[in-house]
Amino acid sequence: MTMMGVTGVLSRIQQLQGQLGLDPVSPDGATSAGTVTMRTGVGADPTFASLLADATGGRPLTSGGGVSGDDVVSAAKKYLGTPYVFGSTDPGKGLDCSALVQRAYADLGIQLPRNSWQQAKAGQPVASLAAARPGDILAFDKPVDHVAIYLGNNQMIAAPKPGDHVKIQKVYEKPTHIRRVISDADQVAAQNMAAVRPAALNGSGSLAGVPYGDLFVKAGTKYGVSPKLLAAVAKVESGYDPRAVSKVGARGLMQLMPSTAKGLGVENAFDPEQAILGGAKLLARNLREFKSLPLALAAYNAGGGAVKKYGGIPPYAETQAYVPKVQNALAALGG
Structure with a gap:
């Protein structure tokens, strides 16, 4: 034309x-x-x-x-x-x-x-x-x-x-x-990401009995991440305690460091909705970048730089234990 x-x-x-x-x-x-x-x-x-x-x-x-x-x-x-x-x-x-x-x-x-x-x-x-x-x-x-x-x-x-x-x-x-x-690699990665999403979301009922279940569904729908995966991360990170603070200063349900929270647009990491949206955004980013659920979780815990440096799950005791903990929590939720 x-x-x-x-x-x-x-x-x-x-x-x-x-x-x-x-x-x-x-x-x-x-x-x-x-x-x-x-x-x-x-x-x-x-x-x-x-x-x-x-x-x-x-x-x-x-x-x-x-x-x-x-x-x-x-x-x-x-x-x-x-x-x-x-x-x-x-x-x-x-x-x-x-x-x-x-x-x-x-x-x-x-x-x-x-x-x-x-x-x-x-x-x-x-x-x-x-x-x-x-x-x-x-x-x-x-x-x-x-x-x-x-x-x-x-x-x-x-x-x-x-x-x-x-x-x-x-x-x-x-x-x-x-x-x-x-x-072709991107197409395969998209299929792999879809595999960790639920086949269907029946409102917050898919997380019935889970604290903040409706917020996990809302954030998961917005960023294309399984709500059950978000709930599993929150379970391991904070035990669903929105006021949790780690010894290194990570805050809230999703245990976001202040600098990380700022980069994700989270103004108050102690606010459950903001924290879950921020965690969903970070997990979606990690899944796109690393094309693997275990590596995305490792990046959530240790940072993407560490995953790239070691070409896989970093050899940190905390991270080595963290990844299977979240996967087990996800399985317990039926994810």
Whole structure:
């Protein structure tokens, strides 16, 4: 699809300036001359993102461990009906095609470059549409001026053109590029993570009789972590005591250190709801990074740095005992 008029001219100028390493022109004509801002996520500086993408062989700037292609599709579908607005990355105002792609991946913690031609270099190439999977990026035209997310069955989700909106449509022509950002390892990790989630949650009844059961369900649902796993961690960490303080200063139900709590956005670790939400956020992060329940638990206890340093559960007596304790508590809850 080729954009026409002023919109098309601005798009083409932006593409050429990015290719030449010049400061990109924003839709209102402003430039970022004299500055290089190393931001991440939606709205990141496109020239910097392009250079870094080239330096890393077109790989995504942030790992998507534990994310599946179906997750990407679900993230993109949240924006169905959003108006097409050229140059906008704010879904409250509208999105253009590359902003939709960038936003869907960013919602899953994966950073992509801003422009469509840059996204056509991300990840790894896919040989044909027949080999494409849900979540792959489809790019069109030479030079690339349009991108979409493949849904499967010859359908894609895209922000097509001015006057239109984010919608599902047929793949109307052969893509010039197909790129896979979600690797096979990521797909497997997503399946492994799903294995530690309950097949179904029957409200707080799945944790009937467990203190703060409704809060474990709420936090688990929000962050995609088994509520029973959260309850097991709390059982081992604090015995469900929201006022617990360890000898090293960890606080509350989930025994969060003050610095860790701050990084998770927990203002009061003694507040059960805040503590459980913070613990769920941390466990979800660990599961995505380490793709293993025992390693995620080891990282919760000893820190992710220690797990990386030793390439597994660190040789600390406390951590070596902690992991099976939580697993036993999880089994006792039927998890």
